[in-house]
Amino acid sequence: MLKITDLVKRYGTGDPVLKDLNLTIEGETVVSVIGSSGAGKSTLLRCINKLVAPTSGSIVLNGTELTGLTGRQLREARRKIGMVFQGFNLVDRLTVMENVQSGRLGYLSTWAALTRRYPREEIRHAYELMERVGIAHYADKRADELSGGERQRVGVVRALMQRPEILLADEPTASLDPKTSEQIMQLLRDLAGELKLPVLINIHNVNEARLYTDRIVGMRYGRIIFDSVPGDLTDAAMDEIYSGIPSQDRAQDRAADAAAAPRLAT
């Protein structure tokens, strides 16, 4: 279970870009995070995998508090978090197998990694996962010889090689054509069920969020203003997430209007 409590992130001395954010994800749920550019979606993911340090608040993954970890404990905690990227982040000149095994680098000795002598068990595990996502026959191909969809499958297998406890995906389909995007979303959804893994996906494509995720979290100005099943994402909810002023400010404005109204009437 991932439990985020009162998370605040401020870059430098600027205003907070995440404001007292609370979010709990249990079981194998696939959750999408939607919202306008700048709403704080990527910052949220980066706080979870500690690519950026939260300013305050708590992030607990299966009983381990992630905030405040450093050194070896941080490296160990990071292994529990699989990451899938928009641009795939593969090493082009390496083979698919080498890219996939790089997901295990934190576990291998430097010597084994440098000489690419992967443990037999890890080769078997890699083949199993590659078979599952349909890229086993490309194991010895260079990554730059693959299509976008195939490259993203390599990215997914690399993340799963860590045997993560949660999978984070930052715009995993934004570089793909519509049909391939749907295949990758379906794959993430199926893998969540098969591996009993929660998956958190930042996504701009609301249709894909509706079709392939169990729960949609809508962010605006660093706050979660919508958190429900896709069926509840009405046009009004979309308006609130993507346009106008933040709901909290709107509520404050409404309260101010109401307070001012009697005076205006007189």
Ligand SMILES: Nc1ncnc2c1ncn2[C@@H]1O[C@H](COP(=O)(O)OP(=O)(O)OP(=O)(O)O)[C@@H](O)[C@H]1O
């Ligand atoms: N490294 C940084 N330093 C300073 N400000 C940052 C940094 N990264 C992000 N921001 C700011 O934080 C806010 C949230 O950005 P973030 O990238 O999390 O939003 P987003 O919802 O993921 O946007 P997009 O959909 O465009 O990726 C923005 O105002 C952005 O300018």
